[in-house]
Amino acid sequence: METKIDLDNLDPIDFYGVNEERLERIRAMFPKIKLVARGNEIKILGETEEVERFSLLLNKIKQHYATYNTLTDAVLDSLLCNDVAKAKLTAGGGEPIVFSLQGQPIRPRTETQVKMVKEFDRNDLLFATGPAGTGKTYLAVALAVKALKTGLVKRIILCRPAVEAGEKIGFLPGDMKEKLDPYMQALYDALNDMIPQRRLEDMIAERIVQIAPLAFMRGRTLAESIVILDEAQNATISQLKMFLTRMGENSKFIVTGDETQIDIPNKRDSGLVHAQRILRGIKGVSFVQFSKTDVVRHKLVKKIIDAYDTDFENYMQRKTEEDKNK
Numbered sequence: 001m002e003t004k005i006d007l008d009n010l011d012p013i014d015f016y017g018v019n020e021e022r023l024e025r026i027r028a029m030f031p032k033i034k035l036v037a038r039g040n041e042i043k044i045l046g047e048t049e050e051v052e053r054f055s056l057l058l059n060k061i062k063q064h065y066a067t068y069n070t071l072t073d074a075v076l077d078s079l080l081c082n083d084v085a086k087a088k089l090t091a092g093g094g095e096p097i098v099f100s101l102q103g104q105p106i107r108p109r110t111e112t113q114v115k116m117v118k119e120f121d122r123n124d125l126l127f128a129t130g131p132a133g134t135g136k137t138y139l140a141v142a143l144a145v146k147a148l149k150t151g152l153v154k155r156i157i158l159c160r161p162a163v164e165a166g167e168k169i170g171f172l173p174g175d176m177k178e179k180l181d182p183y184m185q186a187l188y189d190a191l192n193d194m195i196p197q198r199r200l201e202d203m204i205a206e207r208i209v210q211i212a213p214l215a216f217m218r219g220r221t222l223a224e225s226i227v228i229l230d231e232a233q234n235a236t237i238s239q240l241k242m243f244l245t246r247m248g249e250n251s252k253f254i255v256t257g258d259e260t261q262i263d264i265p266n267k268r269d270s271g272l273v274h275a276q277r278i279l280r281g282i283k284g285v286s287f288v289q290f291s292k293t294d295v296v297r298h299k300l301v302k303k304i305i306d307a308y309d310t311d312f313e314n315y316m317q318r319k320t321e322e323d324k325n326k
Contacts (some may be wrong), residue, residue: 001048005058007040010065022076030054097142097150100245101194106142110294113139119286120254125244125253127232127276130290131309136256137230141190143254144226149207153250155208158187159243161234161264162213177211181248187230214239232257232272234264240271260312 007015016023016037020251027035033046033054042058044051060079065071071121096105097117109113113135120126120143128136191200191209229235229243232255240255247253257272264270272287279285292306 123286134290134294160230235271
């Protein structure tokens with residue numbers, strides 16, 4: 001396919017850049033098409049789908065320039081990166097999971113998130129681990145809400161170990177829900193993005209959505225449910241075994257956590273670390289590992305994770321050496 005697009009009021013120098021530096025950057029992002037620049041006109045040659053995608057992007061660039069009369073490198077890079085990311089997700093099956101209360105699609109934003117969605121569909125037990133800010137918990141809640149809305153399950157059960165630095169849960173004021181609320185806030189935040197507040201309160205009252213500490217799972221059989229265990233790195237080996245053996249008919253379990261943020265006294269007692277070692281290879285159990293490249297929060301989060309990763313690695317090395325010397 002071949003098409004020509006007039007740059008209209010977009011200054012060619014602003015678009016092409018000095019010595020066509022910007023144009024080369026654009027070409028690198030669209031290797032499947034050929035761009036021929038001729039004054040205020042640009043000719044595009046390639047496969048129909050790629051030419052149409054580039055044409056849409058060029059229109060966005062022109063609209064931005066018409067509004068602000070400028071095109072900075074940062075804006076151009078943002079438009080290019082968003083377009084490429086969107087194309088990758090579309091190719092990788094990144095369709096919306098559910099929609100937010102504002103009508104915005106909630107969909108996987110990185111390749112690892114796309115993998116998490118696919119593994120959830122294929123398996124009944126999913127471990128999603130990695131650093132903070134990678135969207136593990138939010139995506140898990142979105143998958144649970146979709147399963148509930150489509151009738152795949154009848155309940156959503158959210159739990160986590162009540163382990164924090166400082167106050168113990170027994171000393172916090174209020175009833176059980178009020179005691180748990182500070183621990184479950186990340187899960188509440190995600191739910192509030194997807195379910196109207198009044199409806200969510202009704203669902204909690206009707207026990208369609210249940211929130212409980214991990215210790216309260218003992219003795220239960222969780223059937224026809226999506227069950228999310230958040231912050232699983234703070235569950236002990238025996239606690240996680242107890243939790244995993246609660247699985248009933250027509251249920252799916254999602255376990256999320258970050259091995260570098262273990263708050264229990266003996267880090268080696270972490271059930272999450274142990275489970276990843278002994279459950280790999282079992283049919284129906286899947287593991288998705290996120291990394292700092294999947295962080296979707298503020299750009300500083302990646303740098304913070306790097307610093308803590310280095311410190312954690314040094315700690316583990318010191319512990320290993322101390323154990324050898326004992």
